[in-house]
Amino acid sequence: MFDYAALTAVSAVVREGSFERAAAVLGLTPSAVSQRVRGFEERLGGVLVIRGQPCRLTELGTMLCRHFDCVRVLESDLAARLAWQDRGATLPATVKLAVNADSITTWFSHAMMAFARQDPAITLDISIDDESCTAERLRSGDVMAAVTASSDPLPWCRTVSLGRMVYVACASPSFMGVHFSQGVTAETVQKAPYLRFDRRDMFQARWAEAVYGVTLGAPACWIRSSTAFLDLCLHGLGWAMHPLPLVEHHLRSGALVELPPAHRPSMPLFWSVPRLYGSALNRLSQNVQRVAAEWLTG
Incomplete structure (x- = not known):
């Protein structure tokens, strides 16, 4: 033992x-x-x-x-079933998760809050990673569950579809006036500064290739922060792809302008969680799926 x-x-x-x-x-x-x-x-x-x-x-x-960590989560489940409190316990049970930045910034925090109200004795330890990499964190055992772009179920996991996150290419009106005064064309898109979240972020490049058939030049900025990423776009440093739920009100107010031809790609998201964990992870899964259904497209 x-x-x-x-x-x-x-x-x-x-x-x-x-x-x-x-x-x-x-x-x-x-x-x-x-x-x-x-x-x-x-x-x-x-x-x-x-x-x-x-x-x-x-x-x-x-x-x-x-x-x-796994033992503490299972003990927490057992204690709740027995209405028993381990007075000798000095560390809370912790559920470790891997979630992509755009989900944390938009909908996932609502699922966390709903779970925290149900299970105040359990803490969440969130690792932020690209949606293409979170499944590997689960596979390696670093986390107990993950929001991922992979639909391939791990043998010991249950994987369910959460929906699709829609993205919008947009820029500030001031940026549009400087870099797209003659219109948004293949030539102007290729030369205009754009933002990248990190070295793995190829979203802007894929959008420009798909819509205008061009390879983008050097980005204006690399910034690994969803909040700062949006702020820099609002301030006119570059154009970028943003989750629709994050920028919808900016588009309505005119603080951001969508780049034509309004091509909006989407990213499928999945929730993967081990089958053998107890009721706490089941409750977390229920909250994740419920909130995702409210925020993501089908």
């Missing part, structure tokens, strides 16, 4: 980033936390925590903490 008191200490150190903050959460002294972690490492014959600012897990530590 694993030493779950020691695993609690390891998890707290990495969750909080230091032995001092972990000690405060656990109600112990830093020395006691350090002794638990060191003793566990000695019994296992391997290092679990890389000491630093912040502390990080080794590969072995990562494997054990994944196991610990």
